[in-house]
Amino acid sequence: MSVRVRFAPSPTGYLHIGGARTALYNYIFSKAMGGTYVLRIEDTDVARSTKESEEMVLKDLQWLGIDHDEGPDKPGKFGPYRQSERTELYQKFADQLIDSEKAFYCFCSQEELEAKKAKAEAENADPTYDGTCHSISTEEAKKRMANGEEAVIRFKAPKKDYTFVDKVRGEITFPNGMIGDFVVMRSNGLPVYNFCCVIDDWQMEITHVIRAEDHLPNTLRQLMIYEAFDATPPVFGHVSLLVGHDRKKLSKRHGTTAVGLYREDGYLADALNNYLCLLGWSHPDETDIFTPSEILSVFDMNRFNKSAATFDMAKLGWVNGEYIRKFDTDALVAAVSSAIPEGALFFDQTPEWKAKACELYKEKCNFFKDFNPFIDSLFLESIAADEALEDIFSWESTPAIKDYLAGKIGEMVDSGIEYATEEHFGEWSTHIKKELKIKGKFLFMGMRGVLTRQAHGSDLKTTATLTPLKVFSARLR
Ligand code: GLU
DSSP, X not given: OOXXXXXXXXXXXXXXXXXXXXXXXXXXXXXXXXXEEEEOBOOOOTTTOOHHHHHHHHHHHHHXXXXXXXXXXXXXXXXXXXXXXXXXXXXXXXXXXXXXXXXXXXXXXXXXXXXXXXXXXXXXXXXXOOOGGGGSOHHHHHHHHHTTOOOEXXXXXXXXXXXXXXXXXXXXXXXXXXXXXXXXXXXXXOBOHHHHHHHHHHHTTOOEEEEEGGGHHHHHHHHHHHHHTTOOOOXXXXXXXXXXXXSSBOOGGGSXXXXXXXXXXXXXXXXXXXXXXXXXXXXXXXXXXXXXXXXXXXXXXXXXXXXXXXXXXXXXXXXXXXXXXXXXXXHHHHHHHTTSOTTOGGGGSOHHHHHHHXXXXXXXXXXXXXXXXXXXHTTOSOOOXXXXXXXHHHSTTHHHHHHHHHHHHHHHHHTTOXXXXXXXXXXXXXXXXXXXXXXXXXXXXXXHHHHHSOSSOSOHHHHHHHSOHHHHHHHHO
C-alpha cells in the first residue's frame, strides 16, 4: 500500500513554527517513500476558524515549498479537504455508532456535568462520565430531540487497556480508566476533533500520522474510535516538542513563533526548513546543512529524537548564513541590493565592485540586511577611535605608516585615481616593509589601523581596493 500522510492545521491563527516542522516531516516522509502528502483543513471550530488564517497558513506553507498533492485547492479522490464541508460524512458515521450502541445521545448539561465532576473529585471518586444517559433508548432520545431538547453524541469508552507501537516513542500503553465516555458530535451537529480526525484519516486512507507529542492523549480516544469501526489505525509517530531555552514548550515568550514573521525578517525558506528538520531528526552523516530534497534517500522515521528539541535562534541564524554563503555571486548581489536602502553609495559602484564587496562580507553575515553596515563603513570618512585603535596609534612605527600612506594616496587622488588595485596595495606594504623597516603585526595592524580606523576586520587587501581613495585620504588627515 502506498504511503499517504497529511498535515491537518486548524485555521485559527498563523502557521506556528512547530506546525511547520510537523508539515515538513510529513512532506519529506511522503516524498522519501514515493507517497502522497495531503493538506486537510480542520475548521470545525467555527468560532475560531477563519478564511484569513487558512490563507495565511497556505501562503506560509507555499513559501516553505511544502507543496501538497491533495488539498482544498487541489482536489483529489478523497475530497473535500475542509472538514466544514464534510459534516454529512461525520453524521453518517456517528449514526452508525448509535445504531451499533457504541455511542449514545447524552442530554446532560454542561453545568450538571461540571457539578458531578467537582463532587466526584472532592470525594476522591472516579470523575469521568457517570453513565446517566446510558439508559435512554435511541427512540426516546429522538423524541426528546424532536421536542427541542439538545443532545450530544457521546462515545462509550471501552473499559480496557490500549497498547500501540509509536514509531518515535516505542510501545505505549494507556491503562484502563484513563478516560470516560467522551463527546464525538456536539449538539449543533458539528464533530469533535478526535472523531472527525479519525473519520478523515480512515476515509482518506492515511497510512502514517506524524505529529507532535502533545497529541499523544488524543491517540487513546482515536484508537477507541478506530476499533469501534473495525478500522486499522495508521502508524503513529509522535515527535518531540519544541521548547525554549528554559525547556518550556515553545511560545511567544521565547520569541517569534509565526513562520510569516521569519519570512518578513529575512530568513530563507531553505534555511528555516533545514533548521526545523534538525529539531527532532538527525542526519545519519551528522551533517547540519541540507535541503529537504537532499535527504530523501536517508529520511526515515527511525532517526526521530525522543527528547524535546530546544529552539535556538542563534543556531537558526547561523544556518541562514550558511545558505547565504552558498549563493552564487550574481544572486548574492541581487539579494544584498534589495536589502540596502535606496540612494546608498553601493548603487553607484560598478558590478565588479558590488560582487567583490558582497563576496568579502558574506563570511560575516547571516542575513542580507547584515551587509549594509559593512558596505556603508567603506564610505565613512570619520570613524571614532576605540581602545584597540588607540593602542595601534600609540606604537612608535604607526605615524611613519600614516605619513607614507597619506602622501602616496594623496598623489593618487590628485592624479584622478579613484580606487587602489591589489598591486598598489602590494607596493604600499613592500615599501613600508623594505624602506620603513616595519614588519609583522606593526606592519599589518598599523596599515589596517590607519586605513580603516579599525583594529580588526575583513581581508585588508580587498578592503583597500573597495574603499574610495578619497575616503582614505580623509581618514589619513
Ligand atoms: N488540527 C489538529 C491540530 O492542528 C491536528 C492534529 C493532528 O495532527 O491530528 O493540532
